[in-house]
Amino acid sequence: MGKPDPDKKHWLISQSELESWLDGIANARTLIAPRLEAGLLLYRPVTKSDEIAWNRQLPRSSPSGRPVLSVKEIFFPPTEVLFSIKKTGQEIHLAESFPDWETVVFGVRPCDAHGVKLLDALFLDTNPVDSFYARRRENTTLIGLTCQSLESTCFCTSVGGAPDDAHDVDIMLIETDEGFLVEAVTEKGRFLIPGGEWKETTVTHRSSNYAAQFPVPDKDNWPEHFNDDYWSKISERCLSCRACAYVCPTCRCFAVRDETISPGEFERIRCWDACAGENYRRVAGGHKPRAEKGERLRNRFYCKFYYYPEQYGLGTASACTGCGRCIEVCPAGVDITEVLIDLEKPA
């Protein structure tokens, strides 16, 4: 951030100004924000700003305000109806229903916003464009909020992120002692900001220098480790559930199936899927090319740090945002940071 950009504007607003702004947004659009539900922090629709779990009211289980599921579920929901088919007599009707409501997501963590950016590479920037994803992306404004602290499992700084990284949101909010520093990052973001009501400021946020917690192995170092025994060793405890993939901001595999709703009524749905599942790679005849747990877990790490960057031209960046959710949810204690550290170690 550093130097103030003449195109950008900065404002300093109080908590109550922020809340009434959000209330206004919630009246006109769908507002999604971190909310506490059954003791969990989740991105959920809110009708009023007082339903939001604010940074200072966060539960002990998530001090940084990182919701259990990433913001991915808003753009790439667990289940999407691609189209529905209705047969009446001899006629067959095909209907697509695109999501077209305007949505504002408040309290997006920088790692999550970066995850959306990474998903764009596949769903938007590569043909064919995914029209469902594109529509949601177009209709959604992301309001970022800096993390108050890093959680023990967070490692965004090691994969190029920071708790106050404003690159991938439309509006960035930085919580300071004087109030919230608001920065309009994109045109879409500025559109949401009320004109003269807020106090403009020349103060800009200077990103604190966050050092990487550990070095992440270079993309080109991955192929040589493909046949290592290491993978079967670390995967022994893996239970082959899909929790890591489903909470991940960048895991984007899906399965498609046609299902009957009632006689003469069908729909094609697409649902989350994950490479950890045993049947994920099953082919006709029943053969499973990735039958071993180790092969499946290896795929998860290679996908993040080699396949996806290679395929979608991310350069030196990886497809991991360092949010640490997979470490948090894994019921068996598989830890992605261990893998990264072990691979970086000279053999």
Added chain:
Amino acid sequence: MYEPRIIAFLCSWCSYTGADTAGIARIKSPANIRAIRVPCSGRVSPELVMRAFDQGADGVLVLGCHIGECHYDTGNHRAAKRLPILKSLLTFAGLEPERIRLDWVSASEGDRFSRLAGEFTDSVRALGPVQWRVSHDWKPVPKWNLPATQEVIPYPETDFTAKEDAIRAKARELLANGQVSCVIGYELSRRGRTRPVFIYAPEEANRLVWNQDCTNNLTTYLTGKLRPVKGKEPPKPVAVVVKPCDSKAINVMVAENQYRRDQVYALGVSCEGIQGPDGNLQTRCVTCQEAVPIVCDALISGATSSFIPRLSSYAKEEITKLQDAAPSDRMEFWLEQFDRCIRCYACRQACPMCKCPECLYERDESTFVGLGIRLNEKRTFHLGRAYHLAGRCVGCNECERACPMNIPIGLLNQKLAEEIEAAFDHRAGLAVVPSPIVTVLSGEYKEG
């Protein structure tokens, strides 16, 4: 007037013929009945009944041959055990119990068929349309708050070193004399989390730990470790560190021929309870009354500093609270819980009992549940899984612990465990006895 849609599963030999008899004799039967002819009432799996409700049936009637007259000897005995358990499960999930009925009609009892069908239709009609299937727009109105009523017991300061040393010594000995090929235990990860570890060499035994966070049920790894592979030598025995609750899973799996008892060396550790993520005693431990493993080849019971008082009421209270609620409230409660589910299957994968080569709810050609990660499918999965664990679940509650979405899955299992105990005097894992639900003649269902 509202006319209910009723699915009737009729056994081909007796009840279907009975319905035919009614027709030939011109005895009137309600037109609400959609008859599905099945070879035997024992063929009516619970998944079929649940599927009928998922697809909009207002009631399900299952009719078979009278007990003692099954054409396959024992098919109706199976139905007699399954249906009541399924009924109590669906009732617990918010369905009115009157919507499911199991009865017997022989081939000559046309009048009986007509009477039962009439009675059942009337009782379902009186209930009105079923509210089981949920629209995709349904949104929960959070109002239930389970954790708030939970009894909180802070985990006391405890010295675990004696036990830890004993586990390491035993593991070293077992590996050194070649008795086992591997010891499955707990280790500390680099970030200090306690997690499963697989030790193959005596000199690695020092990685093993014992502390208040040893929560995983490690017996879940046994099936994979001990599975015979074609063309390879039979796997060598494996040692596993078990807590009292975990150990019972070995009995169940041995009873179900997943592995032999002599393939497992159970390193039993006496247990003071395990700590939850909030620093308090875990819910399952609050009600646990067992301090010593039921299955163990070596017992490690070093002195520890303090005794943790146990309550016996928590889960029972929650179940009673739900049972006393109106069916619609119960339904709402469970929908609210299942709404959070993301179908990651962590519950199933962590479970030592869920060892089907391919889960019924994950098959590509599954007709019992769709692929969708939506409320109807999620509920079907959870209720189906709970049913499959009836009489098998040992209550280690790993499913609930593994759930990233805080769904109280354990309540379903606990409820069915109580039901099975009341009906069959059976408690899973106390001995090498399979669930009365999966066996045929042992353990008849007691009415009431």
